[in-house]
Amino acid sequence: MLDASGLRYGVAGQPAVLDDVSLTLDAGEWLGLDGVSGAGKSTLGHLLAGHLTPQAGTVTVDGAPLPRRGLRPVQWLPQSPELAVNPRWRVKQILEEAWTPPDALRDAFGIEPAWMNRFPQALSGGELQRVCVLRALAPGVRYLVADEISSMLDPLTQLALWQGLRRVADERQLGVLVISHDAALLNRLCSRRLTLSDGRLRPPKRYGAPPATAPGQSPASR
Amino acid sequence: MSQPRLSALLSTALAGLLLASALIAAAGLGDTPRQMHFDARLTPPNLDFWFGTDALGRDVAARTLAGLTLSFWVGSLAALFGTLIALGMALTAMLGPRWDALVSLVIDTLLSVPHLLLLLMIAFALGGGTHAVIIAVALSHWPSLARVLRAELLHLRQAPYVQISQALGKSRGFIVRHHWIPQVLPHCLVGALLLFPHAVLHEAALSFLGVGLSAEQPAIGVLLGESMRHVSGGDWWLGVFPGAGLLLMVLCIQRLGETLRRAWAAR
Amino acid sequence: MLQIDDLSLQLPYYASWWRRQWAEVLAGVSLDVRPGEVHAVIGASGAGKSLLAHALMGLLPAPHRQAGHLTFKGQPLTAARQRQLRGRELALIPQSLSALDPLVRSQRQVRWAAQRAGHTAARAPHTANQALAHYQLDERAQQAFPHQLSGGMARRVLTAMAHVSSAQLVIADEPSVGLDPQQRDRVLNALAALAREGKAVLLISHDLRHALPIAQRVTIMRQGRCLETAPAAAFEGDGHALTTRYAQALWRALPDNHFTSPVTQPAPHVA
Numbered sequence: 061m062l063d064a065s066g067l068r069y070g071v072a073g074q075p076a077v078l079d080d081v082s083l084t085l086d087a088g089e090w091l092g093l094d095g096v097s098g099a100g101k102s103t104l105g106h107l108l109a110g111h112l113t114p115q116a117g118t119v120t121v122d123g124a125p126l127p128r129r130g131l132r133p134v135q136w137l138p139q140s141p142e143l144a145v146n147p148r149w150r151v152k153q154i155l156e157e158a159w160t161p162p163d164a165l166r167d168a169f170g171i172e173p174a175w176m177n178r179f180p181q182a183l184s185g186g187e188l189q190r191v192c193v194l195r196a197l198a199p200g201v202r203y204l205v206a207d208e209i210s211s212m213l214d215p216l217t218q219l220a221l222w223q224g225l226r227r228v229a230d231e232r233q234l235g236v237l238v239i240s241h242d243a244a245l246l247n248r249l250c251s252r253r254l255t256l257s258d259g260r261l262r263p264p265k266r267y268g269a270p271p272a273t274a275p276g277q278s279p280a281s282r
Numbered sequence: 283m284s285q286p287r288l289s290a291l292l293s294t295a296l297a298g299l300l301l302a303s304a305l306i307a308a309a310g311l312g313d314t315p316r317q318m319h320f321d322a323r324l325t326p327p328n329l330d331f332w333f334g335t336d337a338l339g340r341d342v343a344a345r346t347l348a349g350l351t352l353s354f355w356v357g358s359l360a361a362l363f364g365t366l367i368a369l370g371m372a373l374t375a376m377l378g379p380r381w382d383a384l385v386s387l388v389i390d391t392l393l394s395v396p397h398l399l400l401l402l403m404i405a406f407a408l409g410g411g412t413h414a415v416i417i418a419v420a421l422s423h424w425p426s427l428a429r430v431l432r433a434e435l436l437h438l439r440q441a442p443y444v445q446i447s448q449a450l451g452k453s454r455g456f457i458v459r460h461h462w463i464p465q466v467l468p469h470c471l472v473g474a475l476l477l478f479p480h481a482v483l484h485e486a487a488l489s490f491l492g493v494g495l496s497a498e499q500p501a502i503g504v505l506l507g508e509s510m511r512h513v514s515g516g517d518w519w520l521g522v523f524p525g526a527g528l529l530l531m532v533l534c535i536q537r538l539g540e541t542l543r544r545a546w547a548a549r
Numbered sequence: 550m551l552q553i554d555d556l557s558l559q560l561p562y563y564a565s566w567w568r569r570q571w572a573e574v575l576a577g578v579s580l581d582v583r584p585g586e587v588h589a590v591i592g593a594s595g596a597g598k599s600l601l602a603h604a605l606m607g608l609l610p611a612p613h614r615q616a617g618h619l620t621f622k623g624q625p626l627t628a629a630r631q632r633q634l635r636g637r638e639l640a641l642i643p644q645s646l647s648a649l650d651p652l653v654r655s656q657r658q659v660r661w662a663a664q665r666a667g668h669t670a671a672r673a674p675h676t677a678n679q680a681l682a683h684y685q686l687d688e689r690a691q692q693a694f695p696h697q698l699s700g701g702m703a704r705r706v707l708t709a710m711a712h713v714s715s716a717q718l719v720i721a722d723e724p725s726v727g728l729d730p731q732q733r734d735r736v737l738n739a740l741a742a743l744a745r746e747g748k749a750v751l752l753i754s755h756d757l758r759h760a761l762p763i764a765q766r767v768t769i770m771r772q773g774r775c776l777e778t779a780p781a782a783a784f785e786g787d788g789h790a791l792t793t794r795y796a797q798a799l800w801r802a803l804p805d806n807h808f809t810s811p812v813t814q815p816a817p818h819v820a
Contacts, residue, residue: 096729096731106445109449110449111445111448111449129451129453130451131449131450131451132449132450132451134449135446135449135450136445136446136449138442138446139727140442143441143442143443144442144443144446145443146443146460146461146464146465148464148465157447157450157452158450184593184594185594186593186594195446195450198450211726211727212594212726212755213593213594213755214591214592214593214594214755214756214757214799215757215758215799215800215802215803216593216798216799216802216810217593218802219802219808219809219810220810223810241729241730242804244758244803244804244805245804247804248804248808249804286612287563287569
């Protein structure tokens with residue numbers, strides 16, 4: 061279980077972005093996180109993955125704090141894959157920085173062998189995002205923080221990405237924190253949802269609210 | 283082959299060829315630069331001496347070539363050392379906030395001293411000569427490049443892919459070697475390229491002031507210094523040919539470096 | 550207002566160090582935009598949407614091969630005419646926020662846009678302030694530099710700059726990227742308002758779901774080709790009113806709808 065308790069984070073001289081934030085994520089659970097821009101969702105994601113050190117509070121995985129060296133059991137997935145890869149490395153190198161994925165898994169994400177020798181600029185956003193997700197699935201990784209990973213993707217690419225991730229997460233019982241603005245997406249993917257506002261976590265105002273349009277109704281006809 | 287690539291390739295090849303031929307020719311000169319022909323002093327360009335002769339009857343063409351070679355080596359070594367020091371200091375600044383403060387202090391202090399003065403002091407303290415010039419130029423010019431590299435590294439440290447690399451368990455050394463340095467290399471190359479002509483001109487200035495290369499060594503600076511005395515006498519070839527040679531050499535180096543930088547950055 | 554006929558575009562790329570080849574990035578693109586309409590162009594990244602916007606504005610990088618006809622207000626849109634009309638009758642709201650000059654405060658940038666569009670130096674400040682107020686950018690935002698603005702506010706400044714030019718055709722390139730729902734709705738509503746004022750708005754996006762409420766017609770693009778142009782109302786139910794399978798698949802893949810695609814089984818519904 062990924063346990064974050066009493067997290068506090070702020071930049072010196074400014075009000076804390078996060079104040080006494082606690083959450084738990086079980087193995088195999090999909091938890092949704094939303095909140096207005098600037099509420100600190102990304103900061104929370106970075107704290108959980110160990111990119112930032114909180115001023116107060118702890119992040120533990122099964123009781124143990126995040127290791128200082130070695131592969132961390134919590135991996136962060138970015139919104140913009142272009143920034144999350146070294147532009148001078150080839151795709152093969154980018155993947156192998158983490159691990160050598162088996163061919164079956166690579167095919168499951170629709171990553172073609174031809175891409176291996178290419179540079180990131182030669183891949184589209186959706187393709188690169190798939191590479192980033194695959195990279196984060198190294199053995200030893202137990203939890204994923206998906207920070208708006210599909211908001212820049214068109215509906216079909218978005219669907220393919222989540223389906224691929226879902227299959228792997230279910231197989232390996234990975235816990236996934238989905239950070240997103242898309243209420244409909246969170247409804248589809250997550251069993252639980254939290255909202256971040258004013259630096260604190262709250263349960264959503266309307267738990268499990270239906271999307272703004274009922275399935276099948278054209279938004280244009282509203 | 284496409285037009286732009288073709289012209290880039292041609293001009294680079296030309297630059298490389300010019301430079302190589304100058305260096306090779308200079309190597310084959312032997313004693314010619316020092317040979318004095320007392321019966322042919324201060325002769326303008328003619329069939330025997332294509333660039334004319336100087337006050338001691340020495341062949342300006344031979345001296346120019348030898349001088350170019352000397353300036354090339356002095357300039358290259360100074361630029362190389364200066365760049366390496368800058369990179370080293372910028373990386374040191376990344377070790378921690380205290381180191382950063384220290385390095386920034388050193389940079390700011392050195393930058394506040396007028397750099398010609400600094401150059402003179404160091405060259406004088408080291409007793410003049412080739413080595414002194416190289417070290418003096420390197421030590422007085424690394425701060426400005428270090429500042430640029432430090433800014434670049436600070437930015438790089440926050441890059442998502444560097445953070446992810448850490449999260450994947452990569453060591454500091456790995457990150458520096460495989461993520462930081464390749465990104466910063468184009469800046470280093472540009473810095474070195476900018477430093478080269480600067481170094482050559484400073485060597486000229488130092489030699490002119492008597493603190494640099496000694497008068498027997500036909501460095502461009504020495505040649506230009508000597509030509510100053512004869513300019514009013516109308517002996518234009520003493521300064522024009524070495525000066526033009528210097529200009530051409532700098533242009534060739536720049537062309538080569540620019541192509542290298544583009545090739546590296548294009549990936 | 551704008552007519553695109555069979556536009557195709559080729560851009561160079563280097564297969565190896567010296568061999569230059571041409572890649573076809575747009576092929577046979579045909580669509581039109583009417584005054585008072587929001588025409589959405591939807592496609593995945595790499596489908597060529599941004600290139601279409603740049604081709605219309607005449608902002609493509611120098612080596613390129615273009616074929617086809619562009620007509621604006623009945624007259625052919627040549628490169629010379631593009632240069633003349635850019636910033637005046639043709640406006641682009643670019644995708645990248647770095648289109649804002651980082652050293653200039655927002656108010657001044659909008660004023661410059663107004664002057665470029667032809668307003669006199671005396672009138673420009675007034676026009677600029679009107680536009681800024683229209684997009685609810687208060688005094689603080691007006692005096693801010695681009696890096697001090699949030700994504701949404703920066704986008705609104707760019708939209709204000711397009712607004713003051715009183716352009717007849719506004720092209721918005723991915724205006725809702727990186728914005729939270731509130732900011733996104735504000736920006737999209739601003740575009741809808743521009744259309745209501747009689748301008749022709751070409752909205753380029755990957756976000757089908759949020760373009761539909763404000764668009765009258767939608768064109769789906771894939772790999773540089775236009776697959777289908779349909780009225781926005783056709784995107785309803787299971788998408789049977791759409792004629793191409795890709796458009797139907799796109800509609801059905803939305804989490805609001807079925808969140809499935811034809812190739813795979815339906816995703817397990819957890820909630």
